[in-house]
Amino acid sequence: MHSINFILASLAINAVHGVRLLGRVDPRTRELSWPGTGISFIFTGSSATIDVDRISGSNSVELTVDGVASVMANVNGTPISTPPGLGNGTHHVVLRKRSEALFGSIFLGNVTTDGTFEKDGEVSRRIEFVGDSITVGYGLDGVNPCTNNASVENNPKTFGALAASALQADYSMIAWSGIGVSRNYPSTSPDPSPVMPVRWTRYNPNDADDSYPFPEASIPDVVVINLGTNDFAYVGVREPLNVQTYISAMVAFVRDMEKRYPAATFFLMTSPSIGDEYPPGDGTKTAQRKALRSVMEALNGTKTDFVDWPTQGSDVGCDYHPNAATHAIGASILSSAIAGKMGW
Numbered sequence: 001m002h003s004i005n006f007i008l009a010s011l012a013i014n015a016v017h018g019v020r021l022l023g024r025v026d027p028r029t030r031e032l033s034w035p036g037t038g039i040s041f042i043f044t045g046s047s048a049t050i051d052v053d054r055i056s057g058s059n060s061v062e063l064t065v066d067g068v069a070s071v072m073a074n075v076n077g078t079p080i081s082t083p084p085g086l087g088n089g090t091h092h093v094v095l096r097k098r099s100e101a102l103f104g105s106i107f108l109g110n111v112t113t114d115g116t117f118e119k120d121g122e123v124s125r126r127i128e129f130v131g132d133s134i135t136v137g138y139g140l141d142g143v144n145p146c147t148n149n150a151s152v153e154n155n156p157k158t159f160g161a162l163a164a165s166a167l168q169a170d171y172s173m174i175a176w177s178g179i180g181v182s183r184n185y186p187s188t189s190p191d192p193s194p195v196m197p198v199r200w201t202r203y204n205p206n207d208a209d210d211s212y213p214f215p216e217a218s219i220p221d222v223v224v225i226n227l228g229t230n231d232f233a234y235v236g237v238r239e240p241l242n243v244q245t246y247i248s249a250m251v252a253f254v255r256d257m258e259k260r261y262p263a264a265t266f267f268l269m270t271s272p273s274i275g276d277e278y279p280p281g282d283g284t285k286t287a288q289r290k291a292l293r294s295v296m297e298a299l300n301g302t303k304t305d306f307v308d309w310p311t312q313g314s315d316v317g318c319d320y321h322p323n324a325a326t327h328a329i330g331a332s333i334l335s336s337a338i339a340g341k342m343g344w
């Protein structure tokens with residue numbers, strides 16, 4: 001056993017070709033805030049360690065080494081290491097946040113290995129997912145009734161992460177539970193937090209408005225928007241949604257995004273948590289479908305497509321959120337739609 005003079009190769013995450021940041025991560029702070037943010041790297045050796053500078057709140061992550069995933073349900077700030085017994089060889093490591101920003105953040109330090117770093121593969125396809133708790137993976141690992149927390153959120157099992165993986169695309173998740181495009185979740189004391197067209201302009205979701213610089217290297221080819229579940233919700237708390245307000249907000253948001261992503265194709269998805277049966281007589285699923293079709297007509301000129309995710313069944317995660325099976329259905333429908341339209 002080498003116990004002294006054991007030289008570790010060390011890489012500062014913000015200074016390297018070797019370690020890739022995944023999702024919308026500020027390289028100056030290496031803060032993993034949005035769900036699904038993380039790092040990817042390849043090394044030749046037998047172990048690697050990701051230092052954690054500090055954490056805030058509660059966070060869960062998934063560490064995948066050579067395709068084998070393990071879950072850390074509660075990141076406590078100690079370094080995150082590859083499992084023992086890997087053997088000297090070339091290994092691919094991916095760390096991804098499972099939980100969302102409102103629970104906490106992880107500030108990464110350097111990555112070290114007993115071997116050497118290799119160049120991580122470049123990925124040529126990029127997808128940005130923009131959505132609410134469904135895109136987050138809120139309560140995905142729970143069985144209703146249950147209370148959501150960072151350890152039962154599971155972003156890597158969401159429709160977005162699964163579709164991106166099927167399409168061999170890099171992805172970024174701009175997602176926040178309770179958010180809408182025109183109004184947020186209906187709470188008895190109105191939710192004053194920003195709607196998605198505002199939060200989308202931020203590097204981390206709690207940073208200042210317009211803090212994200214939209215770096216050239218992160219411009220997506222495809223944007224998938226799944227927003228409306230919170231806009232449509234109202235029962236017992238507020239007036240039903242004015243659908244025209246929703247349509248106008250969605251059109252304006254896509255036009256904003258187009259300014260940053262002029263070559264992107266926009267996929268507008270319906271929500272599996274919206275059904276025609278509830279609230280009785282409203283036909284909300286049909287209303288959302290029609291609204292998204294109207295958005296596409298209004299966006300004449302913009303490349304858009306419509307993706308219909310059927311209403312989920314009675315097996316659900318915490319607070320009636322889609323579970324892993326529902327996400328897998330959404331992923332399959334979405335990846336076929338993207339593959340068809342993009343020729344991927």
Ligand SMILES: *[C@@H]1O[C@H](CO)[C@@H](O)[C@H](O)[C@H]1NC(C)=O
Pocket residue numbers: 010011012109110
């Ligand atoms: C991280 O790595 C950089 C360069 O490799 C080094 O200068 C810095 O001191 C390292 N930071 C820590 C906390 O080890």
Ligand SMILES: *[C@@H]1O[C@H](CO)[C@@H](O)[C@H](O)[C@H]1NC(C)=O
Pocket residue numbers: 044045088089
């Ligand atoms: C690990 O493998 C590499 C490449 O085969 C070799 O250069 C290196 O010396 C090996 N390291 C150890 C500790 O055996």
Ligand SMILES: *[C@@H]1O[C@H](CO)[C@@H](O)[C@H](O)[C@H]1NC(C)=O
Pocket residue numbers: 142146147148149150151152
């Ligand atoms: C997180 O939520 C799940 C489901 O409600 C529960 O079983 C678990 O104990 C909770 N974990 C913590 C740390 O609260």
Ligand SMILES: *[C@@H]1O[C@H](CO)[C@@H](O)[C@H](O)[C@H]1NC(C)=O
Pocket residue numbers: 297300301
């Ligand atoms: C866009 O508008 C033009 C003129 O109004 C119309 O001919 C065309 O079919 C529209 N395209 C789409 C995709 O709606």
